[in-house]
Amino acid sequence: MANIEKFSTPINNRNIVQPISEHKSAEAEKVDFQNTSKVKQTLPESELLKQHNGDIQNQRGPAIFMNLLTDPQVTVGFMRNIYMMMDIVALLPMQNSALTEEMQQVFAQLNLSPEEIADEMINQENSSTAFKGELFDFLRDVLSENKSTDFRKAVISVLKAVNSEKSKPDILKALSASFEYLSTQMKSSREISKVLYDISGRFASYGAESEFTAIKNDALAVLTDIERSILFNDHISRLISMIRYNISRFNTNPDFLTSSVNHLMAMLGEEDKPEFLQLLYDHLAYYENRDISENLSDSKVMNIITEILKMQSESEEINALDSDSVESIIHSMLSSPSNFTPLLHFVIPVEYEDVAAFAEMWIDPDEDTGSADELSRQIHMLIVFDMDNLGMIEAELIVKNKDIDLSLRCFADMVPYLESLSKDLRKCADFSDYKITSVSVKETRQQRSLVDVFDGLSIKRSGINVKI
Helix, strand or coil, X not given: CXXXXXHHCCCCCCXXXXXXXXXXXXXXXXCCCCCCCCCCCCCCCCHHHHCCCCCHHHCCCHHHHHHHHCCHHHHCHHHHHHHHHHHHHHXXXXXXXXXHHHHHHHHHCCCECHHHHHHHHHHHHHCCCCCCCHHHHHHHHHXXXXXXXXXXXXXXXXXXXXXXXXXXXXXXXXXXXXXXXXXXXXXCCHHHHHHHHHHHHHHHCCCCCCCHHHHHHHXXXXXXXXXXXXXXXXXXXXXXXXXXXXXXXXXXXXXXXXHHHHHHHCCCCCCCHHHHHHHHXXXXXXXXXXXXXXXXXXXXXXXXXXXXXXXXXXXXXXXXXXXXXXXXXXXXXXXXXXXXXXXXXXXXXXEECCEXXXXXXXXXXXXXXXXXXXXXXXXXXXXXXXXXXXXXXXXXXXXXXXXXXXXXXECHHHHHHHHHCHHHHHCCCXXXXXXXXXXXXXXXXXXXXXXXXXXXXXXXXXXXXXXX
């Protein structure tokens, strides 16, 4: 114990120079707490990861489409919400009786007769792609005969030019509506609201196409002012992003179509040139003469649904009571065919012998099946029926080499009845070259989403469908 001090005394290396602490006053150096450049930041998320993370309010692009596809309500909610709106309008004692009567007349025109179904499906299919018609069939044929890279680039340039020419009226109409809506959102600032409303009118004016550059510059300037405004919020930010995107889609080069056509003409054979020019003229003339102020498409059902939504938005009474139904309808509309949803979508409301029914049909006309070594193609269809007194029935069809496998899903009390019809269902395709080889009936245990039915959809939506 006498030597414990020898062990407890710290040993210092005499060669180490001890730093001398300096006493600085508070005025000597100020710490800049706003400078965070030296603070270690978290690693930014990759673009792929951003598609799968976060709230839908903050999502962009493919992530929103993926949430739509995985929502079971998408496959059945479209027409059901329309009919719910019909019931509300019929029961609601609204002050505006003229609007009520007008909406009821529009609702009455919605249902199709059995004779109208085939034409309506053709019209809906024609409206689902920009590259539909004799002109594009001609371009596919000449592409199959000429495989050179230069020829392919020339055809692609013509496709871009034609699509740009057709979309100009729709872009101007969308920009006009967006600025008009934005002016209502900025009504707290009378000056900005008036400027936005004036720009909306300029986009809708007769000479908007030739004056687009000047209108665009004024529009972008006021959008920049809004982003600096105290009224700027996330909702307005999303709307401005959409406006800027639509502005970027408008091609201001007046010679784009002419130069693209001339370049392709120089590569075509003499026998193909007259046919190409005639098909191009007919195609552009159709869209130029079409009255887009009346109908958005050739589809009767889509035009009426659009009119219903428009009238509903103008009625504060219905809007306050049934806003959820409208959101669900738009939700379903967004999941219709697009680059990220490569499925054909048909909405068919029918009234036959006082029985109201509707069906939504989803089709993958070129689904991959089999292993990577032995890849084959098949047609995959999902039809969701909703009928009075019967409820919802799902019909899933897989068509391969003229053979059809039919699978039905329904509520438990309907299973015995549909099983009793199996033999009759097998005969439904006897009038054609197709043959129903198998029919199975299953109980619906839970509602399925599009991704549940179409296995490859989640893979396809990670890229862009560029088929023409």
